[in-house]
Amino acid sequence: MAQTRPILYHMPQTRSGTTHWMNEELGMNEELRAPCEIRLINLKAGEQTKPSYCALNPMAKAPTLVHGDIVVTEAAAICAYLADAFPNAKLAPPAKDPKRGTYFRWMFFAPSCIEPMMLDKLSGQTRENAAAIGHGDYERVIAAIKTALSNGPYILGDTFSAADVVFGSTLNFGMMFGAIPKEEPFASYVEQLMARPAAKRASEKNEIYMKELGL
Numbered sequence: 368m369a370q371t372r373p374i375l376y377h378m379p380q381t382r383s384g385t386t387h388w389m390n391e392e393l394g395m396n397e398e399l400r401a402p403c404e405i406r407l408i409n410l411k412a413g414e415q416t417k418p419s420y421c422a423l424n425p426m427a428k429a430p431t432l433v434h435g436d437i438v439v440t441e442a443a444a445i446c447a448y449l450a451d452a453f454p455n456a457k458l459a460p461p462a463k464d465p466k467r468g469t470y471f472r473w474m475f476f477a478p479s480c481i482e483p484m485m486l487d488k489l490s491g492q493t494r495e496n497a498a499a500i501g502h503g504d505y506e507r508v509i510a511a512i513k514t515a516l517s518n519g520p521y522i523l524g525d526t527f528s529a530a531d532v533v534f535g536s537t538l539n540f541g542m543m544f545g546a547i548p549k550e551e552p553f554a555s556y557v558e559q560l561m562a563r564p565a566a567k568r569a570s571e572k573n574e575i576y577m578k579e580l581g582l
């Protein structure tokens with residue numbers, strides 16, 4: 368495991384907010400500050416297209432994490448990586464803990480199924496053949512989300528984890544834009560997560576970052 372401080376390339380008010388919140392959650396439980404150094408990347412100014420950044424993230428998107436010589440892209444993968452890299456924060460069930468299956472299951476359900484379903488919903492896209500579509504259809508995804516939340520208050524029951532950061536961020540985004548109904552069980556789940564001190568701190572810092580970026 369790299370010993371150097373990880374660098375998180377971040378743009379507020381985008382998907383990289385998930386990883387920024389994750390960084391703050393790690394800071395809540397560690398004796399030290401949030402572990403990642405934040406480097407702002409101004410997507411509106413096109414900084415993501417610079418060759419030096421594309422060498423790290425060939426999709427030219429934020430977020431990107433660099434930890435020593437390790438590069439991680441994709442918000443969910445970054446959260447999973449950080450949870451394992453900073454185990455004292457106890458945001459991931461340890462290896463061989465049976466809860467790790469549930470943890471990964473719903474953490475990756477968010478970008479694999481919830482997010483494409485939300486994009487379909489917001490763009491009015493209808494699919495002819497739900498059986499051939501990885502995220503099936505709206506009804507199936509909503510039913511699955513309800514299953515994930517049925518043993519709450521968190522994905523792992525009583526224990527908050529990085530899976531909630533990813534799952535909760537995705538639902539929060541969906542509720543903000545009208546792809547997920549602002550009703551139970553989604554509303555209470557998201558509300559309790561956004562009330563967390565780390566989520567609030569991340570949001571306060573994002574306001575400062577926006578000013579720094581002149582936005």
Ligand SMILES: N[C@@H](CCC(=O)N[C@@H](CS)C(=O)NCC(=O)O)C(=O)O
Binds near residue numbers: 381383426430440442
């Ligand atoms: N699958 C990626 C998506 C990241 C993504 O789409 N980021 C957007 C901001 S929300 C971005 O960087 N867009 C800039 C661009 O595509 O030029 C992840 O989960 O990290």
